[in-house]
Amino acid sequence: MDQREEQLRQRAYDIWQAEGEPHGRDRDHWELAERQLRETGEAEEPTTADAEVKPAPARRKAAPATIQDDGVTVKPKTRKPRASKA
Incomplete structure (x- = not known):
């Protein structure tokens, strides 16, 4: 693996x-x-400070962090027994 590809791999991982x-x-x-390597023209090894990146905007609506208990108890559905083969 050449040096540039290794830098890209490490930067993407960070x-x-x-x-x-x-x-x-x-x-x-x-x-x-x-893009970051192209803009900076960086030729040396990436540092840990380079990993400080703004997160990309979410593409999907996030799920709620917690589900609140409203005190309602739900019973599982009962199944009918299978018909026996005679």
């Missing part, structure tokens, strides 16, 4: 970690790492 290790965003992280 971005992924900084965003909380989300699944399915590897291409976004790789492209952001490419």
Whole structure:
């Protein structure tokens, strides 16, 4: 692996970690790492300060953090017994 590709891999990994290790965003992280390296013209090894990245805007509506208990108890549905084969 050449030095530039190793820098891209490390930068993308740092971005992924900084965003909380989300699944399915590897291409976004790789492209952001490419842009950052291109803009800075960086030739040396990335530092930990480079990993400080603003998280990308959420694409999906986030699920609620907690589900509140409203005191309602739900009973499981009962199933009818199977008909026996005679």
